[in-house]
Amino acid sequence: MMKNDPPGSYLETISVIGAGTIGSAISISLAKAGYRVISTRRRPDLNAGLKSYGIEVTSDNAGAVSSSDMVILTLKPADLVSEIRKLSNSLRGKIVVSMAAAVPMRIIHEILPDSFIVRSMTNIAAEVNAGYTPFCVLKEDEEKISFVRRVLGVFGETEQVDEKYMDALTALSGSGPAYILTIIEAMMYGGLKVGLPRSIALKASYQTVMGSAKLLAMSGDHPSAIKEKVITPGGVTIDGIYELENGKIRTSIMRAIESSTIKARKISKDLFPEESREKQ
Ligand SMILES: NC(=O)c1ccc[n+]([C@@H]2O[C@H](COP(=O)([O-])OP(=O)(O)OC[C@H]3O[C@@H](n4cnc5c(N)ncnc54)[C@H](OP(=O)(O)O)[C@@H]3O)[C@@H](O)[C@H]2O)c1
Structure with a gap:
């Protein structure tokens, strides 16, 4: 329509x-x-x-x-x-x-x-x-x-x-677009830092996120299996991965989802204290 x-x-x-x-x-x-x-x-x-x-x-x-x-x-x-x-x-x-x-x-x-x-x-x-x-x-x-x-x-x-699972999913996929858009914005800024025009940096960033997600969904592979195909020994990607690991990107994202889940549970507990007591 x-x-x-x-x-x-x-x-x-x-x-x-x-x-x-x-x-x-x-x-x-x-x-x-x-x-x-x-x-x-x-x-x-x-x-x-x-x-x-x-x-x-x-x-x-x-x-x-x-x-x-x-x-x-x-x-x-x-x-x-x-x-x-x-x-x-x-x-x-x-x-x-x-x-x-x-x-x-x-x-x-x-x-x-x-x-x-x-x-x-x-x-x-x-x-x-x-x-x-x-x-x-x-x-x-x-x-x-x-x-x-x-x-x-x-x-x-x-x-x-x-x-x-609903509080955890609220944090992961309900709030998730905000995390991913932060990552896309950061990728775009990376592109700007090395001199790409803004529109190209933005499109290259979101298309890369979209394409990686589609490949993952369609292949059914584990993310690491696809990642390994991109990381050539002694190549360009491993230097970027080294910086991401140095910046603790994985623990940052894991903590973001954990904190949001804790917040969802706290909102529930504050609004419905009796329900929470019964669950314990
Ligand atoms: N934003 C997201 O991405 C997202 C994703 C998944 C789920 N959620 C959930 O969806 C809910 C709303 O989130 P939101 O971000 O969309 O908030 P929001 O933009 O503030 O929307 C809530 C709307 O409810 C209306 N409202 C308040 N009292 C009302 C009443 N008595 N009758 C009719 N309308 C009333 C308000 O408009 P008026 O002031 O004009 O009445 C307001 O626009 C939350 O529970 C959130 O957890 C949000």
Whole structure:
């Protein structure tokens, strides 16, 4: 579907409640895939641009939920529970996908015992169908899970995981684009330092990241196996690798993911202290 084509190749309506950064990104992706999409926020005028994709933009959360087959909640963790309480009547019996970091499914289930609860975590690359979107469910239901897979599949790769991995995945793949973009920016600066024009340095950097990831995904090889093919004995690459190891790039990235995971767990613990006590 092109940007201005009418939506509706699919029969289902999906509402995205709290369409800020990530909610807008996934709304665009869903509308382009042919779903009828209703996106809400308290200040819908800020999302007027979404209308050009055929997305209905409103501040009426209850109205959006009532006419939807699936509701995706992209609210901040601190706003999620109070909003679900307010919408509990309209959300009854619906497929409810929470994209909020750090909110356990059980908390949502307690408010919405008759709804099909899904917890998921996408990333910003969902806007171009290249995200990674793990999800977990409280109850196995083949038909509903298949619908969830189809919708989340619009955002790129999706897979069902155990909820115990969600905080770590929030840190790794939810926050991940910020880490990778830092690396791409650093590569571009390296190019500028040795005199490349800005546009060439930028394209060479992101294309190299994209190509390496594609090769890895398509070959199924371990990253080291591909890396070894690039490192010629006594050649150019090993000098660069030596500097990266000297700068502790691997421990820096490992620590970044560990710190973000700890933060996700802390947010969860601060918001839901009783849930955390029960887990121990
Ligand atoms: N950003 C990412 O890359 C990313 C990736 C995966 C998951 N997430 C998760 O997605 C959630 C949102 O993150 P974000 O970065 O997109 O934050 P954000 O840009 O602040 O979006 C949240 C939106 O919720 C709206 N909102 C607040 N209260 C509302 C209400 N009562 N009814 C309707 N809309 C309401 C706000 O708009 P108004 O003020 O106009 O209402 C705001 O635009 C978080 O839980 C985060 O963990 C984010």
